Amino acid sequence: MKNKLSVSQLRLTIGKVAVLKDISFSLEEGKIYGVLGRNGAGKTSLLSILAGLRKETEGFVSYEGQPLFEQAKAMESIGFYYQVSEMHESMNAQKITELIKQTDAFRPNFDKVYAESLIKKFKLPVNKRLNQLSKGMQSTVWAVIGLASRLPVTIFDEVYLGMDAPTRNTFYQELLEDHATHPRTIILSTHLVSEMEHLFEHILVLDQGQLLIDETYERLVEKGFKLTGNSETVDYFSQRFELLNVQMLGQTKSVAVYGELGEETRSEAVKAGLEVGRISLQDLFIYMTKEEDDESVN
Numbered sequence: 001m002k003n004k005l006s007v008s009q010l011r012l013t014i015g016k017v018a019v020l021k022d023i024s025f026s027l028e029e030g031k032i033y034g035v036l037g038r039n040g041a042g043k044t045s046l047l048s049i050l051a052g053l054r055k056e057t058e059g060f061v062s063y064e065g066q067p068l069f070e071q072a073k074a075m076e077s078i079g080f081y082y083q084v085s086e087m088h089e090s091m092n093a094q095k096i097t098e099l100i101k102q103t104d105a106f107r108p109n110f111d112k113v114y115a116e117s118l119i120k121k122f123k124l125p126v127n128k129r130l131n132q133l134s135k136g137m138q139s140t141v142w143a144v145i146g147l148a149s150r151l152p153v154t155i156f157d158e159v160y161l162g163m164d165a166p167t168r169n170t171f172y173q174e175l176l177e178d179h180a181t182h183p184r185t186i187i188l189s190t191h192l193v194s195e196m197e198h199l200f201e202h203i204l205v206l207d208q209g210q211l212l213i214d215e216t217y218e219r220l221v222e223k224g225f226k227l228t229g230n231s232e233t234v235d236y237f238s239q240r241f242e243l244l245n246v247q248m249l250g251q252t253k254s255v256a257v258y259g260e261l262g263e264e265t266r267s268e269a270v271k272a273g274l275e276v277g278r279i280s281l282q283d284l285f286i287y288m289t290k291e292e293d294d295e296s297v298n
């Protein structure tokens with residue numbers, strides 16, 4: 001598949017703070033990406049660079065092979081939808097109907113009929129101004145605009161945080177259905193890992209400004225697993241992998257590890273009496289991004 005966006009040795013420094021550190025990856029056409037990271041990991045900073053809204057300090061960011069920043073084609077093709085409170089004041093003074101009309105005029109792929117059907121589905125009051133809506137409703141309006149714009153690259157930076165659970169659920173369903181009929185590159189940043197993981201085809205994990213993981217969803221969840229059993233046997237097998245977490249349950253040891261297990265090692269481990277289990281993406285994310293002094297992770 002063709003690469004849409006590429007990032008090479010990207011660094012972003014703000015003041016004296018190294019916000020993004022030597023990041024390289026490519027995003028393919030038509031895939032849904034999850035960008036995961038704890039608070040302050042650098043998600044918004046990275047996504048605003050991908051949207052061409054911020055310039056990197058060092059490195060190279062390209063859209064379809066051309067430098068991205070201030071490139072007209074990239075600006076027309078990439079949409080960035082983020083948390084409501086940060087949206088521009090003048091936009092928030094508009095009615096939903098006006099916003100739809102305006103978007104229809106400047107986004108060539110915008111599907112007005114689809115937008116109106118979503119507005120109905122989400123029960124949004126079309127004649128109210130955005131700043132008269134609740135935070136969750138405002139987020140939903142931007143999610144609707146983002147979906148119906150059908151841009152080649154759509155970035156949702158935690159736009160769903162203000163929505164309640166049923167609204168988020170409808171948004172996820174719509175996103176999957178619309179992506180199936182109109183494939184395009186979609187990037188979703190979140191820390192709502194367990195509730196959104198079914199959406200992702202590929203995952204990037206950021207941690208303290210570094211890219212920790214760049215992996216397909218399938219391979220990522222396959223590479224995280226748990227070995228449980230006799231302590232010495234667990235140690236013998238787990239030393240071949242990256243150790244993520246250790247738990248002692250009496251004489252039984254349970255470790256979460258990351259790496260290529262392979263069928264041969266799996267059957268050896270099972271033969272040696274170990275239980276080999278899966279770990280959820282959420283746990284994998286927690287283990288990989290925990291800090292030394294985090295007490296919430298045992």
Ligand SMILES: Nc1ncnc2c1ncn2[C@@H]1O[C@H](COP(=O)(O)OP(=O)(O)OP(=O)(O)O)[C@@H](O)[C@H]1O
Pocket residue numbers: 014015017019037038039040041042043044045046
């Ligand atoms: N304008 C700025 N001036 C100084 N530091 C900044 C600025 N913008 C971001 N940062 C710093 O960059 C780091 C990454 O911030 P960013 O907003 O990209 O993280 P995030 O992963 O999106 O976090 P969250 O999940 O909390 O929204 C943080 O340490 C933040 O304090």
